[in-house]
Amino acid sequence: MxxxxxxxxxxxxxxxxxxxxxxxxxxxxxxxxxxxxxxxxxxxxxxxxxxxxxxxxxxxxxxxxxxxxxxxxxxxxxxxxxxxxxxxxxxxxxxxxxxxxxxxxxxxxxxxxxxxxxxxxxxxxxxxxxxxxxxxxxxxxxxxxxxxxxxxxxxxxxxxxxxxxxxxxxxxxxxxxxxxxxxxxxxxxxxxxxxxxxxxxxxxxxxxxxxxxxxxxxxxxxxxxxxxxxxxxxxxxxxxxxxxxxxxxxxxxxxxxxxxxxxxxxxxxxxxxxxxxxxxxxxxxxxxxxxxxxxxxxxxxxxxxxxxxxxxxxxxxxxxxxxxxxxxxxxxxxxxxxxxxxxxxxxxxxxxxxxxxxxxxxxxxxxxxxxxxxxxxxxxxxxxxxxxxxxxxxxxxxxxxxxxxxxxxxxxxxxxxxxxxxxxxxxxxxxxIYTESADTIYNHLFIGSTRQFANGLTITIDGNYPWSGDLTYTFAAEQPVATTLAIRIPAWSQHTTATINGTAVPIQTEDGFWRITRQFDATTKITLHLDMAPRRVVADPRITADLGKVSVMRGPVVYCLEQADNGPHLPWLSLPTSAPLTTQVDTTTFSVPVTTITAPGNRLAGPQAAPYTATASAPTLTFIPYFAWANRTPGEMQVWVTANA
Amino acid sequence: MxxxxxxxxxxxxxxxxxxxxxxxxxxxxxxxxxxxxxxxxxxxxxxxxxxxxxxxxxxxxxxxxxxxxxxxxxxxxxxxxxxxxxxxxxxxxxxxxxxxxxxxxxxxxxxxxxxxxxxxxxxxxxxxxxxxxxxxxxxxxxxxxxxxxxxxxxxxxxxxxxxxxxxxxxxxxxxxxxxxxxxxxxxxxxxxxxxxxxxxxxxxxxxxxxxxxxxxxxxxxxxxxxxxxxxxxxxxxxxxxxxxxxxxxxxxxxxxxxxxxxxxxxxxxxxxxxxxxxxxxxxxxxxxxxxxxxxxxxxxxxxxxxxxxxxxxxxxxxxxxxxxxxxxxxxxxxxxxxxxxxxxxxxxxxxxxxxxxxxxxxxxxxxxxxxxxxxxxxxxxxxxxxxxxxxxxxxxxxxxxxxxxxxxxxxxxxxxxxxxxxxxxxxxxxxxIYTESADTIYNHLFIGSTRQFANGLTITIDGNYPWSGDLTYTFAAEQPVATTLAIRIPAWSQHTTATINGTAVPIQTEDGFWRITRQFDATTKITLHLDMAPRRVVADPRITADLGKVSVMRGPVVYCLEQADNGPHLPWLSLPTSAPLTTQVDTTTFSVPVTTITAPGNRLAGPQAAPYTATASAPTLTFIPYFAWANRTPGEMQVWVTANA
Incomplete structure (x- = not known):
């Protein structure tokens, strides 16, 4: 390989x-x-x-x-x-x-x-x-x-x-x-x-x-x-x-x-x-x-x-x-x-x-x-x-x-x-990152990397994924290589844009891939812009445990609430359907930089006949990447958060 | 005894x-x-x-x-x-x-x-x-x-x-x-x-x-x-x-x-x-x-x-x-x-x-x-x-x-x-049903019964509890007995009324008992009317499993939803906060008569970002007494039901 x-x-x-x-x-x-x-x-x-x-x-x-x-x-x-x-x-x-x-x-x-x-x-x-x-x-x-x-x-x-x-x-x-x-x-x-x-x-x-x-x-x-x-x-x-x-x-x-x-x-x-x-x-x-x-x-x-x-x-x-x-x-x-x-x-x-x-x-x-x-x-x-x-x-x-x-x-x-x-x-x-067929190079992951292929083409991916959805593909070759580069467009990216050599191009996908067939050489430059807007994910309603709840994702990253940010009783917190999700680059909380997400939320005030209708305080909910949980003071954590109207 | x-x-x-x-x-x-x-x-x-x-x-x-x-x-x-x-x-x-x-x-x-x-x-x-x-x-x-x-x-x-x-x-x-x-x-x-x-x-x-x-x-x-x-x-x-x-x-x-x-x-x-x-x-x-x-x-x-x-x-x-x-x-x-x-x-x-x-x-x-x-x-x-x-x-x-x-x-x-x-x-x-102290007969349960006490008093309770909250106490004695009858007034009975010998009397409770001190004989008749309106019970919010849910009770009886009445996917059903709870006497479903409760409910239509906002159909929810569940075709059952606004 x-x-x-x-x-x-x-x-x-x-x-x-x-x-x-x-x-x-x-x-x-x-x-x-x-x-x-x-x-x-x-x-x-x-x-x-x-x-x-x-x-x-x-x-x-x-x-x-x-x-x-x-x-x-x-x-x-x-x-x-x-x-x-x-x-x-x-x-x-x-x-x-x-x-x-x-x-x-x-x-x-x-x-x-x-x-x-x-x-x-x-x-x-x-x-x-x-x-x-x-x-x-x-x-x-x-x-x-x-x-x-x-x-x-x-x-x-x-x-x-x-x-x-x-x-x-x-x-x-x-x-x-x-x-x-x-x-x-x-x-x-x-x-x-x-x-x-x-x-x-x-x-x-x-x-x-x-x-x-x-x-x-x-x-x-x-x-x-x-x-x-x-x-x-x-x-x-x-x-x-x-x-x-x-x-x-x-x-x-x-x-x-x-x-x-x-x-x-x-x-x-x-x-x-x-x-x-x-x-x-x-x-x-x-x-x-x-x-x-x-x-x-x-x-x-x-x-x-x-x-x-x-x-x-x-x-x-x-x-x-x-x-x-x-x-x-x-x-x-x-x-x-x-x-x-x-x-x-x-x-x-x-x-x-x-x-x-x-x-x-x-x-x-x-x-x-x-x-x-x-x-x-x-x-x-x-x-x-x-x-x-x-x-x-x-x-x-x-x-x-x-x-x-x-x-x-x-x-x-x-x-x-x-x-x-x-x-x-x-x-x-x-x-x-890649697989190959006879006539196509398939790019599955957006990992910053340089890879030399047997056909003489070298592909470099630059970016700061998963925190940024902006990716640049540059190429090197002794002489131009005619091939197809098939880039996976993630199903989660709702609004994806791209340029080839500075010109915006429409993205069409087949089997989840955007296929670019052309001569590739050092003059070729592709930029890809994945939609990194934070989003709510709703589970299939047959999943009883997640009824009435949402999880928050951004790009490929699943987020969670942790007690260290949000206090105890995480099940008392809810995320209004209309609450905007805001991203912040956080370079201090963990030993690695992460992007966190905040949203105005609700906290249950006390026993309620209907769910979450009363709010004792309107806390800011802070979501961290799921993979980063349990790196601070031990406490509660949850991925699925109650949604309210 | x-x-x-x-x-x-x-x-x-x-x-x-x-x-x-x-x-x-x-x-x-x-x-x-x-x-x-x-x-x-x-x-x-x-x-x-x-x-x-x-x-x-x-x-x-x-x-x-x-x-x-x-x-x-x-x-x-x-x-x-x-x-x-x-x-x-x-x-x-x-x-x-x-x-x-x-x-x-x-x-x-x-x-x-x-x-x-x-x-x-x-x-x-x-x-x-x-x-x-x-x-x-x-x-x-x-x-x-x-x-x-x-x-x-x-x-x-x-x-x-x-x-x-x-x-x-x-x-x-x-x-x-x-x-x-x-x-x-x-x-x-x-x-x-x-x-x-x-x-x-x-x-x-x-x-x-x-x-x-x-x-x-x-x-x-x-x-x-x-x-x-x-x-x-x-x-x-x-x-x-x-x-x-x-x-x-x-x-x-x-x-x-x-x-x-x-x-x-x-x-x-x-x-x-x-x-x-x-x-x-x-x-x-x-x-x-x-x-x-x-x-x-x-x-x-x-x-x-x-x-x-x-x-x-x-x-x-x-x-x-x-x-x-x-x-x-x-x-x-x-x-x-x-x-x-x-x-x-x-x-x-x-x-x-x-x-x-x-x-x-x-x-x-x-x-x-x-x-x-x-x-x-x-x-x-x-x-x-x-x-x-x-x-x-x-x-x-x-x-x-x-x-x-x-x-x-x-x-x-x-x-x-x-x-x-x-x-x-x-x-x-x-x-x-009863306990006794030196000067008081305590009545704890509303079970239709006749009991002869050592002091010569016989008390008969008539009624159809727990389906009816109307109870009649009659007495028999060779000669009038001066004593205190302390009747438990259940904490769940919001509006309790009573009569003594046909006259409405106010009910005052101490330690949960209404104490009636008098001469009791065959001329004495007490009627007690407990509040049997069906009610929603809300759990302490520290009980995570019941957040956003209610259970339905009537008198001392806890109710539940069963698949036999309500179809599959019981977690998809919800009970609006304002929905009236209606009682029916049901003498045919079980081998014993029971009182059932119905209410207009909602059924989840599909994945929802906010809980239960959409309704594919507006089913009638049928609640049966919890003790009677699992006497028909096996299926789902639940006591706590999602509440919605």
Whole structure:
């Protein structure tokens, strides 16, 4: 892939956080160098068993370089792999010899821990070698190796480290030797989907179609009868480490109820569901499987039209971290795992690679500016697993059914999937700006950047997005390049204008893109002016939780009310339908500049038979970007605000 | 206690259900004669282990009259005792030789199962005799024996069966021999409060103050350090039957965090909390313990002012079936266990016996006409454990965090505390109409009835309450009786009028009572006219869930919208502030006549920036009594309705 240099202040800030804070910090956690308070994701009571990460140590023990027992969750290895993947993207962006040396060492450690046949899962190597691949619905072996394959590909691409890719190939070959339609192989598929998308990436990188065929086999096999998971579960000898000693979860939780092509509703554990879709789209593209793609697109529609929050969050219930049913989007009990929003970004990208449509970019952008980065504090060292849309600190403290809704971002989690997932997404955000077809360059994101394309054209985007909607596209080329540049015009931009070489041009869109077909060279200049007027968003009325409420957005950014600005009892505030929304550039409140929005509002005076008719005071409501919440004194927060006439 | 004959159509109907349906039905369940689908209370998945009741069989095994293993919950015995108590009140009301013979047989069985020292708990007798009283925070031994003591007292009073009382006395003596301040005794108290209130009743019946002293000791000891529960838990050898193998619950769950006099907030498991208060008030009255009474009254205020639903339901979270925090009253995730509302009625009665105040009667009435009887279908054979204020059947089916919110009443429960608790309350409702002091007869409820008092006066109340607010009090006496009749004037009755012997008289109230001091005889006639205009109730604005909403009440009855009358999407309906509320007598919809309320309403047309401003149609909203919901086609229900201008 051609190199993209990100110059955008917004993302440069986040990428700097990843490079300077998250990567060193996460290393100190996974290598047990830091004394970090580890929080469990679902409970205010830390699990005594997860007091430190031990993830690197598990690899050392498996490699014979240390002694001791395995420690942590079954998927502890994946924390290392996701860290490594984030490192890879960071090194691709900006060389760092010391970091590369450290990562090379981790690659060598992983190689040492890998068994001769390619198998690598430290839990089973240390604790239960006799149970390898015997209970994959639960075991996360395929999930962990999938994450390594992604990391190995990225690290090889960034640094040329051949060992990184060799490990991945050996893993995939090991899995290929054990799983497949042939007699004597396991006719199975991952408990936590992830390997499918990793195998598809490996097929792209190596050109070996057997990896997409293996992924396709796993996708085809999933949910069929006789059911593989049920068979393994029946035969399984559980250890004390089992989550599911009390019984396997429902097949729907594991997306194993029916074959994937028969799913018409996103169901079960949200991250599993969306990772599965990422793999489905990628494999469908590679194998030309139209029915697989159709199923994935149907589920994309279900999610984005009926099961997604305005922030891009998915997973409406904490029970199973799962999808529930259409239009069920409660704001204060939801899950909205950071990983699930990352997964939605991955899925949008796969769809854009398959079939460019503006709607995919619209959701990609919704995730990138809202539901993903809300998972990280502005210090880069504290993280949300759960991203609520309404928070009452007293409820989080005193109602156990809301204890998963944290009011401040913990330093780390016993189940630490989210922080490194977000790190790898942010570190690779440059890869989401464009996709290409034979005759068209598609521009999905308005991230300030310079990118050189294979056709000889270099495109530079300048601007201060998302705070400004004014963007300038300039070009460089040895000689003029005749091509089509298709720029996504966001659905939210009501009044978009543009100029080409200083002349106003009308914008027509098709599939969400404005297509400019011409000769591009250094004399070409396009300006694009997106409509950044703050706006009210109204939910589908079938979403009961949002009835009578609005959320406020500006550009791609979702806003919220926070107690720090608006005082307590946020539910007592309302926003009149006619109240003007005013923007201010705020460079002092947070460690990064943001645009805030204010509006004259109402505050409930007391009990009212009709809603909000009386006003004790007429406060100014201050809305801040949702991603920036919980960076000040802990307090209430809400995205959806009562509207009044 | 003098006999009260209930003539009231409303309560006669319920009492007939208890006599003719609930008691035979519940007998068939506890004696395993019926093949009933047993539902667990918290989960849509039945617990495989509780497929039938086995409660009588457990007693037979403990008595040596049958062989086999114990089966069911630890507190299975209590289902028999509560059934027996309901039988007692029913026999007191109307003799039934066959039923009495059956109940006499159960008493004999219980006597046979009781050990020579008075101990009786079939779980420990059958399974673990070595662990008697060794882990009382969890074991329910004291809870079960408490329930027997209540039943024995009631059965003895109703039938004169001496054995019934002897068993109770032996149990209390056994507990007295094991618990107390003396060296060598256990310095403990019940895990599930109940015994305290039973011991207080036994002290009243026997005159033996040692029982109130034992109860007082247990109340005084609770929550002190070193903590008894913690000490026992540390030493406990758990069996596979333990709920709490994973660790004891928080001390607050068990009302064991601080001494009871230091509690300023109702906390933990709601039924435990309120049963504890019932015992506190009764014991405080018996022992003249002012600080104990003050603590109970403070907690009553906390509950009724800050933690009680409009229906009288308490217990805002399903996690631990517990209280949460002030003004936290979500309508669709709450617990509101039927038993907890029964407990609130018991508590109100104890407070009325101690210190007559209208507010206690107001809450008593709220419980009796709403949150208690909503626990039973109009057929008397289906029951709610959880009494929601808003129901969406799809959410109950598809969101596991709402699976405890049933849409239809199950036939029975694995944990079957509620159905027999409601039966004994309804069967004894005659005991809640009056209390007496030396010079005053207090009338708390407007239940049509005739009661003969010790002073020679007989009072008859005629009316058709709660459907009509017109009540007539007539009197009979051998010779005129000079006394004070104090009639509670409900706080909700805005315009109350009355006549004495045909002459309109002004009503003045003190502590919620209208006091009439005079000579009463057969020539005396009082008419009372309560204001039965339907009214809107507005919640405290700190109750976020009810912001912008109203509930509709008429007299003591809370109303609700049901899908059967109003179509789907109940949250789309709103009630204009100015809309008149009209009443209709409806004798056809349900098996009992009810008064329904209609009003011109609005239905949301579609997405709206401001709430409910557009109306696709102007439907007539039909409100039915809350207690009658879920007796037709399953569907949505809600008590709180959006108000609009």
């Amino acid at each position: 051609s190199k993209t240099t990100v110059t955008d202040p917004f993302w440069q800030g986040y990428r700097q956080l990843v490079r300077e804070r998250m990567i060193p910090y996460q290393w100190s956690v996974i290598s047990d160098e830091a004394d970090v308070h580890i929080e469990t994701e679902n409970d205010n009571t830390p699990i005594a068993a997860i007091e430190h990460s031990h993830a690197i140590q598990n690899l050392k023990i498996a490699a014979g370089q240390a002694t001791g027992d395995f420690y942590g969750f079954w998927f502890q290895d994946s924390d290392v792999y996701k860290w490594l993947e984030a490192v890879a993207y960071t090194l691709a962006d900006e060389p760092d010899a010391a970091l590369q040396a450290k990562a090379d060492g981790v690659i060598a450690l992983i190689a040492a821990a890998q068994e001769p046949d390619g198998y690598l899962d430290t839990y089973f190597q240390i604790r239960a070698p006799q149970r390898k691949f015997q209970h994959v619905s639960e075991s996360h072996e395929l999930y962990c190796m999938g994450h390594y394959i992604e990391a190995g590909i990225a690290y090889h691409a960034a640094t040329g480290n051949e060992q990184a890719l060799t490990i991945a190939v050996k893993m995939a070959d090991c899995i290929d030797a054990h799983f497949g339609p042939e007699a004597g192989k396991l006719h199975g598929y991952p408990g936590h989907p992830e390997l499918e998308l990793a195998l598809a990436k490996l097929a792209d990188v190596t050109g070996a179609t057997k990896y997409s065929q293996l992924a396709k086999y796993m996708l085809d096999q999933r949910g069929t009868q006789p059911n593989f998971f049920a068979q393994q579960a029946k035969a399984a000898t559980h250890s004390g480490d089992s989550y599911w000693a009390g019984g396997e979860p429902a097949a729907a939780y594991l997306q194993n109820r029916v074959p994937v092509r028969d799913l018409d509703h996103a169901e079960g554990h949200a991250v599993r569901m969306v990772y599965l879709l990422v793999g489905m789209v990628h494999v469908a593209r590679q194998t030309g499987d139209a029915s697989l793609l159709d199923a994935a697109k149907r589920l994309w529609q279900d999610i984005t039209q009926k099961q997604m929050y305005v922030t891009g969050g998915v997973g409406a219930t904490s029970a199973g971290e799962a999808f529930t049913f259409d239009y069920d989007l409660p704001n204060d009990t939801m899950y909205c795992e950071t990983c699930a929003s990352c997964a939605m970004a991955f899925l949008a990208k796969q769809l854009l690679l398959t079939e460019p449509k503006g709607e995919y970019g619209d959701v990609l952008e919704r995730e990138l500016y809202n539901g993903t980065i809300s998972g990280m504090a502005l210090d880069g060292e504290h993280f949300f697993y759960v991203n609520p849309l309404a928070v009452n600190p007293e409820a989080s403290a005193k109602d156990p059914t809301k204890s998963h809704v944290k009011v401040t971002r913990p330093a780390w989690f016993g189940c630490a999937c989210c922080p490194p997932n977000l790190a790898r997404l942010v570190a690779s955000v440059d890869q989401y | 003098s006999k009260t004959t209930v003539t009231d159509p409303f309560w006669q109907g319920y009492r007939q259900l208890v006599r003719e349906r609930m008691i035979p039905y519940q007998w068939s369940v506890i004696s395993d004669e019926a093949d009933v689908h047993i539902e667990t209370e918290n989960d849509n998945t039945p617990i495989a282990a509780i497929e039938h009741s086995h409660a009588i069989q457990n007693l037979k095994i403990a008595a040596g009259q049958a062989t086999g293993d114990f089966y069911g919950f630890w507190f299975q015995d209590s289902d028999v005792y509560k059934w027996l108590e309901a039988v007692a009140y029913t026999l007191a009301d109307e003799p039934d030789a066959a039923l009495q013979a059956k109940a006499d047989g159960v008493i004999a069985l219980i006597a046979a199962a009781q050990e020579p020292d008075g101990y009786l708990d079939t779980y420990f007798q059958i399974r673990a005799p070595q662990r008697k009283f060794q882990h009382v925070s969890e074991s329910h031994e004291l809870y079960c024996m408490g329930h027997y003591i209540e039943a024995g007292i009631a059965y003895h009073a109703a039938t004169g069966n001496e054995q019934a009382l002897t068993i109770a006395v032996k149990m209390a003596d056994c507990i007295d021999a094991h618990f107390g301040p003396e060296a060598g005794k256990l310095h403990g108290y019940p895990g599930h409060p109940e015994l305290e209130l039973a011991l207080a009743k036994l002290a009243d019946v026997t005159g033996a103050t040692k029982y109130s002293q034992l109860a007082k000791y247990m109340l005084d000891q609770r929550g002190t350090q070193p903590n008894f529960f913690a000490q026992q838990a540390k030493a406990a050898t758990h069996s596979g039957d333990s709920y709490w193998a994973g660790g004891e619950p928080a001390a607050a769950y068990l009302q064991n965090r601080v001494p009871v006099r230091d509690l300023d907030h109702a906390e933990g498991h709601a039924v435990r909390m309120v049963y504890l208060l019932v015992g506190m008030v009764h014991v405080a009255r018996q022992t003249g313990d002012a600080s104990l009474l003050d603590a109970a009254k403070r907690l009553w205020q906390d509950i009724t002012q800050k933690q009680m639903y409009v229906t009288g339901g308490v217990g805002a979270t399903s996690a631990g079936e517990a209280f949460t925090f002030d003004y936290d009253l979500p309508n669709d995730t709450m617990y509101c266990e039927t038993c907890a509302s029964c407990a609130m009625a018991f508590l109100a009665k104890q407070l009325l016996l101690t210190e007559p105040k209208g507010e206690y009667g107001d809450v008593l009435e709220r419980e009796l006409y709403n949150g208690t009887i909503s626990g039973m279908a109009l057929d008397g054979e289906h029951f709610f454990y959880v009494n929601p204020l808003a129901v969406n059947p799809e959410a109950s089916a598809k969101d596991p965090t709402k699976s405890h919110v049933k849409v239809t009443r199950p036939a029975w429960f694995g944990c079957a505390c509620c159905p027999p608790n409601l039966a004994r309350l309804v069967a004894s409702v005659d005991q809640y």
